[in-house]
Amino acid sequence: MRLHGIKIPHKKNTAGIAPVELPIPSRVRIPMSMHIGRTSKVIVKKGDTVKVGQLIGQAEGFVSSDIHSSVSGTVEKIDEMITAGGDRVPCVSIVSDGRQEMYEGIKPPAVDDFDSFVKAVRQSGAVGLGGAGFPSFVKLGVDDLSRIDAVVINAAECEPYITSDTRTMIDKGGYVFKGIEAIKKYMGIRHFIIGIENNKREAISVMQELAGKTDGVGVRVLPSLYPQGSEKVLVYNTMKRIIPKGGLPLDIGVIVTNVTTLAFIAEYLEKGIPLVSKCLTVDGSAVKEPKNVIAPIGMSISDLIEAAGGLKNEPAKVMYGGPMMGITVPSMDEPVLKNTNAVIFMDSREAAPPKTTPCISCGACADHCPLRLDPRAIARAYKTDDGEELEKLCVDLCMECGCCAFVCPAHRPLVQTNKLGKLRLREYHDELKAQKEKEQKERETKAEKEKKTAQKGEVSHE
Amino acid sequence: MSKLISSVSPHFFTHRTTRTIMIDVIIALMPALTASAVIFGWRSLLIVGVCAASCVISEFLFEKLCKRENTAGDLSAVVTGMLLAFNLPVTIPVWQAVFGSIVAIIVVKQLFGGIGQNFANPAITARIVLMTAFSGTMTHWTAPVLPHDAVSSATPLAAAAKGIKESMPPYLELFLGNHSGCLGETCALALIIGGAYLLIRRVISWHTPVAFIGTVALMSLFCGRDVLYQVMSGGLLLGALFMATDYSTTPHTKWGKIIFGIGCGLLTVLIRFWGNLPEGVSFSILLMNILTPYITKLTRVKPLSGGVKA
Numbered sequence: 001m002r003l004h005g006i007k008i009p010h011k012k013n014t015a016g017i018a019p020v021e022l023p024i025p026s027r028v029r030i031p032m033s034m035h036i037g038r039t040s041k042v043i044v045k046k047g048d049t050v051k052v053g054q055l056i057g058q059a060e061g062f063v064s065s066d067i068h069s070s071v072s073g074t075v076e077k078i079d080e081m082i083t084a085g086g087d088r089v090p091c092v093s094i095v096s097d098g099r100q101e102m103y104e105g106i107k108p109p110a111v112d113d114f115d116s117f118v119k120a121v122r123q124s125g126a127v128g129l130g131g132a133g134f135p136s137f138v139k140l141g142v143d144d145l146s147r148i149d150a151v152v153i154n155a156a157e158c159e160p161y162i163t164s165d166t167r168t169m170i171d172k173g174g175y176v177f178k179g180i181e182a183i184k185k186y187m188g189i190r191h192f193i194i195g196i197e198n199n200k201r202e203a204i205s206v207m208q209e210l211a212g213k214t215d216g217v218g219v220r221v222l223p224s225l226y227p228q229g230s231e232k233v234l235v236y237n238t239m240k241r242i243i244p245k246g247g248l249p250l251d252i253g254v255i256v257t258n259v260t261t262l263a264f265i266a267e268y269l270e271k272g273i274p275l276v277s278k279c280l281t282v283d284g285s286a287v288k289e290p291k292n293v294i295a296p297i298g299m300s301i302s303d304l305i306e307a308a309g310g311l312k313n314e315p316a317k318v319m320y321g322g323p324m325m326g327i328t329v330p331s332m333d334e335p336v337l338k339n340t341n342a343v344i345f346m347d348s349r350e351a352a353p354p355k356t357t358p359c360i361s362c363g364a365c366a367d368h369c370p371l372r373l374d375p376r377a378i379a380r381a382y383k384t385d386d387g388e389e390l391e392k393l394c395v396d397l398c399m400e401c402g403c404c405a406f407v408c409p410a411h412r413p414l415v416q417t418n419k420l421g422k423l424r425l426r427e428y429h430d431e432l433k434a435q436k437e438k439e440q441k442e443r444e445t446k447a448e449k450e451k452k453t454a455q456k457g458e459v460s461h462e
Numbered sequence: 463m464s465k466l467i468s469s470v471s472p473h474f475f476t477h478r479t480t481r482t483i484m485i486d487v488i489i490a491l492m493p494a495l496t497a498s499a500v501i502f503g504w505r506s507l508l509i510v511g512v513c514a515a516s517c518v519i520s521e522f523l524f525e526k527l528c529k530r531e532n533t534a535g536d537l538s539a540v541v542t543g544m545l546l547a548f549n550l551p552v553t554i555p556v557w558q559a560v561f562g563s564i565v566a567i568i569v570v571k572q573l574f575g576g577i578g579q580n581f582a583n584p585a586i587t588a589r590i591v592l593m594t595a596f597s598g599t600m601t602h603w604t605a606p607v608l609p610h611d612a613v614s615s616a617t618p619l620a621a622a623a624k625g626i627k628e629s630m631p632p633y634l635e636l637f638l639g640n641h642s643g644c645l646g647e648t649c650a651l652a653l654i655i656g657g658a659y660l661l662i663r664r665v666i667s668w669h670t671p672v673a674f675i676g677t678v679a680l681m682s683l684f685c686g687r688d689v690l691y692q693v694m695s696g697g698l699l700l701g702a703l704f705m706a707t708d709y710s711t712t713p714h715t716k717w718g719k720i721i722f723g724i725g726c727g728l729l730t731v732l733i734r735f736w737g738n739l740p741e742g743v744s745f746s747i748l749l750m751n752i753l754t755p756y757i758t759k760l761t762r763v764k765p766l767s768g769g770v771k772a
């Protein structure tokens with residue numbers, strides 16, 4: 001069985017250019033949620049001086065992440081900001097003193113076993129750098145290591161424009177393999193697969209050369225078929241295993257990690273500098289000089305683009321990530337986040353939304369869905385408010401890769417209806433639960449009443 | 463600075479639109495249109511023009527009347543008009559052609575909700591309506607204007623059904639379409655070129671035409687009929703390549719398409735060999751259109767939900 005996908009323009013304009021380190025901006029704004037899970041707790045206050053790598057936000061709960069200052073300077077204020085995802089989160093603004101002094105506590109972590117390894121990963125502030133932002137220590141901190149037999153390293157980078165993972169492989173290939181060695185040593189996993197799309201020749205040759213010197217590492221060159229880099233598709237194409245609905249790769253004995261995340265963890269183990277800066281691609285039709293840059297986390301997008309060479313056209317749409325799954329930002333004041341792997345600036349021509357026309361029932365959406373869903377039927381079920389049908393159509397399986405909306409000749413907003421369908425399905429589940437509870441309660445009261453009447457009967461009998 | 467657009471991903475889209483698909487279909491119909499003009503003379507162009515124009519006008523007026531969004535610009539009405547005209551004899555009175563177009567667009571397409579919502583193929587249903595209403599003019603066949611070998615003006619299938627050997631044109635004439643019949647269905651060569659274009663442009667998939675034509679060919683072989691003759695005559699190629707591949711009236715799953723094609727093929731053969739009518743492509747497609755929702759349901763693909771540990 002082959003999974004469907006789509007051929008999209010690659011636009012990997014920046015693959016051949018080594019990343020440029022950007023000058024430090026005068027101010028950074030670091031939100032306390034740049035990961036999946038609980039918002040971190042602010043542990044600095046207004047007026048505090050902080051240094052690069054100093055902890056400013058502490059992880060709370062099981063799924064969360066530590067956050068560190070990306071500059072040295074003074075905490076200007078602690079306020080709230082609304083993320084591009086719509087959540088209100090605390091945000092630490094730091095005025096930089098321009099000296100970029102390192103925090104005194106920075107030193108390579110002492111790691112000698114699995115627990116100390118996971119602790120080090122936690123302290124590094126690492127999250128899934130491919131865009132998902134899932135805290136890495138949660139992913140690697142598996143309860144039962146015997147369940148895992150392989151690690152799939154996601155280096156597919158299937159989105160147009162983005163080349164930051166490509167650059168990691170070319171510039172920091174050594175760290176990727178140090179990361180592999182660390183997982184081998186502390187987690188006892190022997191089998192590694194690096195999945196790369198075939199449009200990254202240079203990165204493939206670097207990885208193949210290094211893999212030749214390491215045991216148990218295979219480089220899998222995959223066709224450039226979007227969404228090759230989505231977890232479910234990648235695991236299927238490399239391991240022929242299917243992640244169950246609502247489950248994790250863990251359920252089928254696999255850990256999937258982004259290649260840049262792995263390289264970062266290895267670098268942290270060696271140097272002890274937590275996640276304070278990020279290599280990201282700056283590209284799009286409005287950008288003057290497309291390139292990869294290394295930017296401090298918290299740098300505003302307007303500072304970023306100014307430092308990266310500016311814009312040639314008025315931007316109409318700006319997004320974190322690539323054009324297929326990228327999240328648009330409401331304004332250029334939004335900061336660079338831990339999981340930002342690209343910022344794409346589109347001019348009005350590139351961003352012009354296509355005209356939506358009536359569905360012609362061509363079935364292209366269903367023909368191209370990698371997970372074999374039927375977005376047309378989902379849209380209909382959503383419109384008719386049919387929770388049961390949405391359940392049958394497995395709308396909650398959808399990973400919002402956007403293949404359906406891309407290929408639709410009528411340009412129906414199918415990702416949007418899928419998202420709404422998921423929401424409706426959740427409501428439907430809640431309704432079912434409430435219904436069940438109500439019935440249970442009724443049954444109990446009825447039983448109680450019967451008991452009472454029976455007792456009364458007994459009493460009157462006496 | 464102007465405001466930034468916020469929208470749900472994706473932010474890239476295909477350049478293909480409903481309109482470009484319809485333009486592809488119109489391009490694919492061009493060889494057959496040219497062939498019909500050569501074979502039957504200028505009047506075939508008149509009929510095609512009249513049908514296309516009346517389809518577009520009826521769509522435009524009906525949508526205006528119902529205050530619906532106007533879809534005449536997507537050119538689907540032009541395709542319907544052309545396909546309907548291809549299914550008419552060249553001698554048909556103009557007013558009957560107009561009537562057929564109005565039935566196709568208003569009764570079959572718009573009353574069921576417009577593009578993408580109709581369950582029956584408009585061109586085919588309109589042809590059947592005309593067939594039953596005006597059976598005289600609908601079966602008034604004329605011989606091609608070009609010099610030809612066949613003796614009478616009977617259609618090849620009618621000739622075959624009656625067993626008139628002399629009236630049956632040779633293979634080459636059949637392939638080039640130089641015999642009597644509906645104006646767009648006779649030239650196998652032109653239809654195959656058009657179908658190939660649609661396949662290359664990925665407007666249609668191979669499943670339905672192959673299953674449809676393959677079933678007719680196999681059944682002909684099985685029943686001891688002339689296979690090439692059965693495949694190239696009548697409306698089979700036009701139907702299999704252009705009508706049984708319509709999006710909204712046929713299944714869109716791979717196996718659904720195959721079942722649909724086989725069903726069409728069986729019904730066609732049934733009507734051709736044992737029915738009262740010499741030709742059965744229209745009825746077979748219409749009957750299978752009715753079954754489409756069930757075929758789709760039957761062949762629905764299971765989502766990749768896993769649950770099995772390899």
